[in-house]
Amino acid sequence: MKKPKSILLVVGFILSTLNISAQRGSFLDHLRIGFGGGANSSHIVVKESYNVFEDLTGSTYKNGYTGMLKNIGNQYFVQVEWFNDYIILSVKPGTYTYRFSKFNEVIFTHETAEQEVPYLLRYISIPLEARYSFDLNRFRPYAGITAAYSNLLGSHDATNQTFIRPKFTAGAVAGTYIDLRYVILDLNVGYLVGLHNITSKSNRFETGNGSTFAQDDILLNDLQISLSVLFSLQKQKHYSNVECFY
Amino acid sequence: MLFILGSLIQGCEIKQKEILPEDGFTKIYNHPEEVLSYYPESVVELTGGGYLFVSAVKDENAEIEYPTTYLVRTSASGEVEWTMSYDWLAPSSRLIKHGNSIGFVAMNQQFEAHVVLVDPNNGNVQSEHDLEMTMPLYAYTDTQGYLVVLGYDFISRSSWISKYSADFTLQRSNKLSINTDLEYLIQRHLNKTGQDFHFFIGEYSNEAGTGYYVNCFYNYTLRTVFMDVSSLSATGDIYSFQIEEGISSFLPISGPVFGLTSYYEGNNYIIPEAEIDVNSSQNIKDLPGNPLYELTFKASVVASELTTDTESYALYTSQTNSNSIVIYQHQIEPDSLVATHHHYFDQRVMVTDVIQTSDGGVAILAGIYILGKYPRPLLIKMPADPFILP
Numbered sequence: 286m287k288k289p290k291s292i293l294l295v296v297g298f299i300l301s302t303l304n305i306s307a308q309r310g311s312f313l314d315h316l317r318i319g320f321g322g323g324a325n326s327s328h329i330v331v332k333e334s335y336n337v338f339e340d341l342t343g344s345t346y347k348n349g350y351t352g353m354l355k356n357i358g359n360q361y362f363v364q365v366e367w368f369n370d371y372i373i374l375s376v377k378p379g380t381y382t383y384r385f386s387k388f389n390e391v392i393f394t395h396e397t398a399e400q401e402v403p404y405l406l407r408y409i410s411i412p413l414e415a416r417y418s419f420d421l422n423r424f425r426p427y428a429g430i431t432a433a434y435s436n437l438l439g440s441h442d443a444t445n446q447t448f449i450r451p452k453f454t455a456g457a458v459a460g461t462y463i464d465l466r467y468v469i470l471d472l473n474v475g476y477l478v479g480l481h482n483i484t485s486k487s488n489r490f491e492t493g494n495g496s497t498f499a500q501d502d503i504l505l506n507d508l509q510i511s512l513s514v515l516f517s518l519q520k521q522k523h524y525s526n527v528e529c530f531y
Numbered sequence: 532m533l534f535i536l537g538s539l540i541q542g543c544e545i546k547q548k549e550i551l552p553e554d555g556f557t558k559i560y561n562h563p564e565e566v567l568s569y570y571p572e573s574v575v576e577l578t579g580g581g582y583l584f585v586s587a588v589k590d591e592n593a594e595i596e597y598p599t600t601y602l603v604r605t606s607a608s609g610e611v612e613w614t615m616s617y618d619w620l621a622p623s624s625r626l627i628k629h630g631n632s633i634g635f636v637a638m639n640q641q642f643e644a645h646v647v648l649v650d651p652n653n654g655n656v657q658s659e660h661d662l663e664m665t666m667p668l669y670a671y672t673d674t675q676g677y678l679v680v681l682g683y684d685f686i687s688r689s690s691w692i693s694k695y696s697a698d699f700t701l702q703r704s705n706k707l708s709i710n711t712d713l714e715y716l717i718q719r720h721l722n723k724t725g726q727d728f729h730f731f732i733g734e735y736s737n738e739a740g741t742g743y744y745v746n747c748f749y750n751y752t753l754r755t756v757f758m759d760v761s762s763l764s765a766t767g768d769i770y771s772f773q774i775e776e777g778i779s780s781f782l783p784i785s786g787p788v789f790g791l792t793s794y795y796e797g798n799n800y801i802i803p804e805a806e807i808d809v810n811s812s813q814n815i816k817d818l819p820g821n822p823l824y825e826l827t828f829k830a831s832v833v834a835s836e837l838t839t840d841t842e843s844y845a846l847y848t849s850q851t852n853s854n855s856i857v858i859y860q861h862q863i864e865p866d867s868l869v870a871t872h873h874h875y876f877d878q879r880v881m882v883t884d885v886i887q888t889s890d891g892g893v894a895i896l897a898g899i900y901i902l903g904k905y906p907r908p909l910l911i912k913m914p915a916d917p918f919i920l921p
Contacts, residue, residue, distance in 0.1 A: 335552070339611050341562045341603065391901060393563045398902050443875060449545055486550040490557035490911075491874070499557065 313518050317366040317469065321377070321513025327356035327385040328506040332482055335489060335499035338391055347390040348501075351401075353508065356385040360410075364471065364513045373416040373427065377513075381410040381435065383505060389498050402498055404444060406505075408435035414458050414475075425462040431455065431475055447488040447500045453480045454507075462515075471513040479504035552608035553580070554914040555892070557874070559899055560603060560611065561907050566591045570598060570723055571908040573625040573884045574896040575633060577651050580607035584884075584896050585622050585635050586908050589723050596722045597621045600637050600647075602654055609910055615654030619647055621721040623667045624731075624884060627678060629697070632657050636670035636680055644682055646670070646699055660699035664691050666717060671732035673743070673760075677702065679732050681747050685714045690747035692732075692763055705763040707749040707756060716774070728753065728774070729831055734760070735783040739809050742766065744781055753777040755791075757809040767808060771795060771815040778815065780834035782845055784863055790845045792823070792832040799826040801847060801859065804866045825851040833885040836863075837893065839919050844869070848885045848895060856880055856897060856911065860918060869920055874911060878903050891915030 329350040336348045350356075362379025383406045391398045416429035435452040439445065456477035463470040482502040489500045562569065567590055574584040582605045587598035597620040604612045619637035627634035632648040639645065644667035648657045666683040673679060678699065682691040689706035696702055719725025731746045741760045749756050749768065755778045756768045771777045776795035784790050790803045793815055800820025807813065826832070832849040837860070845861040854877060860870040876899060884896040892915045899909040 335556075337557050337559055339558050339560050339605075339609065341560050341611060341614050343611070344563070391561055393561075393565050393905070395565060449547065451545060453545075481545045482547075486547045487555075489550060490555065 312367075315367050315369060317364075317368065317515040317517045319364045319469075319471075319513050319515035320362065321364050321471065321473075321511050322359065322361045323473075323509060323511030325358045325360055325381065325383065325507045325509040326353040327358060327383045328353050328508065329356075329385055330479070330504040330506060331501050332504060333502040335501055336389070337490070337499040338389065340392070344392060346392060347388075349388060350503075351386040351388070356383070358383040358507075360509060360511065362410075362412075362511075362513075364515060366515065368418075370420075371417055373414075373418055373429075375414040375416060376411065377414070377511075378409075378411045380407055380438075382407045383507060387498065387501075400498065402444065405440070405442070406445070406448060407438045407440070408452060409438060410435035410452075412454075412477075416458065418462065423464050425464070426459075427461065428459045429457070431458050431477065433477060443491075444500075447485050447491055448483055449485050452483055452505065454478060454505075455480060456506075467516075469515040469517060471511075471515055473509070473511045473513065475509045475511075476506070477509065478506050550914065553606075553912070554890070556609045556910075556912050558605070558609035558910045559901060559907055560910070561901055561905070565905060568598075568723070568906045569601065569898070569908050570906060571883050571896050571898050572622055573635075574886060574894055574910065575626045575628060576886060576888050576894060577604075577633075581605055581612065582607075582609070582894060582910065583626065583633055583651055584908060584910065585626055587622055587723065588616070595620065595640065596724075597638075598723055600635060602635075602649065603908065604651065604654065605910065609912065613654055615649070617647065617656070619645065621667070623669050625670055625672075627670060627672050636662070636667045638665070638667055642666050642685070644680060646678065646695075662693065662695065662699065663701055664693050664704070666691075666721065668717070668720075668728075668747070669730040669732050671734075671743075673734045679743060679745075681730055681732055681745055683714070683717045683748075685717070688712050688714070690745075690749055692743075692745055692747070692758065694763060703761070703763045705758070705765075707747065707765060709748045710751055713748055713774075726774075726829070727831065729777060729779045731781065733781060733783070735789070735809070737783070737786045737809075739766075739787065742809060744783075744809075746778055746781065748774070755781055767810045767812055769807065769813050769815050769818070776815060779830060779849075780832040780847060782834035782836065784845065784866075790834060790847070790861065790866075791818075792830075792834065792847055792849070793818070793820060794829045797828065799823040799830045799832070799849075803845065803861045803868075823849075825853070825857070827852055827881075831882060833882055835885045835887065837887050837918055839891060839915070842920075844918065846885060846893070848882050850880045850882050850897070854879055856882055856895060858885075858893070858895075860920075870917070872913070872917055876909075880909060888912065891918075893918065 360381040362377040366375045412433035414431040416427040418427035432455040454477040458475035460473035570587040588601040589598040600617040600619045600622040622637040634648045642665045644662040664682040669681040678695040684691045693704040754768045782790040802820045837844045847859040856874040858872040878900045895911040897909045
């Protein structure tokens with residue numbers, strides 16, 4: 286697994302490009318802190334499917350996952366940003382909860398049973414975002430890239446044991462800052478792609494009490510929408526309907 | 532930076548121990564017909580990979596009350612390759628490996644026991660042999676290749692034990708008088724409507740000689756009877772209270788020491804090291820057991836031996852009240868419980884057969900009630916790793 290080293294390289298690269306401009310002001314003047322939350326929607330990509338049911342007449346049973354509109358989770362995080370004129374580095378550590386369901390179909394002559402197994406995966410996650418912003422006074426839209434390391438929290442649910450703990454994701458973000466003078470709102474949309482299978486191969490069939498199914502090899506992608514409230518340690522620009530120049 | 536992220540997306544994977552589908556799997560074999568009930572009996576691993584298992588299939592609309600025979604051949608990863616139905620009734624454990632053929636023992640409508648040999652490549656019947664006995668309850672192939680079959684003689688009201696050569700010629704036979712009419716109970720056992728009695732046959736060899744142990748009805752009670760390997764005469768036994776108590780599994784450990792599980796007074800017990808005189812009659816209550824409260828009422832238990840490169844273990848596989856299959860792994864010498872393996876399910880399960888596979892793992896054949904109402908076969912393949920202990 287070379288991911289931690291690669292992420293360090295990415296961080297080093299960003300920091301080195303910002304190094305010169307960072308020296309123009311003190312570190313604290315370029316710092317924003319705050320908190321935020323939002324909703325996410327899980328998008329499950331099946332790498333390899335395993336079905337616990339075999340039909341003795343040769344039929345194949347459907348085996349899949351609920352769609353993104355049904356997979357609504359949430360996230361809560363603390364946000365710390367370092368910025369200069371255009372470049373912003375943002376860290377948003379917090380809990381990221383994903384919900385989705387797997388369904389298995391079992392066909393009988395007079396009934397078709399669909400077994401649905403709900404998942405709730407709660408990760409402690411540390412996303413790092415690099416953003417390029419445009420200064421349009423009160424609104425400062427931005428676009429950027431993101432990478433995150435996450436660790437799955439334990440649970441009494443037996444199916445939780447069929448997932449591996451670490452998770453790495455990467456993706457793109459876009460959004461806008463809204464400067465409200467004393468606070469800055471950060472409206473952020475991101476799509477993160479799972480970089481690896483998140484299920485445990487050795488526990489593929491250890492799906493536990495309340496559910497008889499086989500765990501697939503899956504990627505967990507997710508669409509996130511977040512709203513953060515940030516407090517700048519720098520003196521604020523004043524925007525109003527009437528601008529005064531002295 | 533985008534290039535680096537792109538590379539990450541393309542090439543990353545958390546390193547995990549790769550589990551191939553044939554290393555470990557759980558498969559439930561469903562038939563869409565609701566009126567069919569499947570009662571799996573025995574599984575064998577085939578040379579060259581794959582499994583073959585036999586089930587008794589009961590059709591609630593059928594005119595004949597006894598279940599028919601149904602074979603399923605699977606790949607090494609548990610996928611169905613072919614299935615075949617046979618008119619032979621009430622197939623009994625265990626399947627027989629006979630050269631390149633696989634055989635099962637079942638009966639016709641006149642209750643006459645036959646061994647039927649089939650081609651494992653397609654299920655076609657190759658030959659049928661009359662075993663000259665009635666109501667087969669269990670079949671066992673010993674280490675010398677002899678077939679030993681337990682049946683019930685409803686005329687003399689006896690347990691019927693017969694031994695056959697490799698070409699299924701009768702070598703020796705013995706009838707153990709039950710002294711009471713148990714035909715109705717035997718019929719209900721065979722047609723899956725009554726109590727499932729734990730009939731079994733095995734082989735032991737120690738200072739007292741070589742013989743078979745046969746769990747059968749004898750002299751009013753369900754007993755484990757020790758029989759001389761040549762004459763099939765009974766040398767000793769372990770008896771219990773009528774048919775309400777008994778031994779559910781039995782395993783020779785070393786010399787006069789046997790491992791066994793039993794049930795009486797509503798509970799199940801395990802005695803991993805019981806010193807038993809095969810030449811005397813003993814009461815099961817004289818064997819102090821450790822209770823297994825978690826097991827189902829009068830639980831069926833399969834005792835088997837598992838050998839790794841360095842150790843031998845006794846495995847006692849059964850099912851719990853919380854719908855899990857449990858394996859108690861005992862180190863043989865000195866005896867100690869070294870591991871307990873659980874497989875949880877959301878429906879009732881019942882273990883019927885356990886074999887060690889060629890890769891050192893374990894295959895478990897069981898029954899499961901899909902949706903809580905349709906009994907179907909369940910095959911679990913466990914890799915060798917969980918059984919290899921540091």
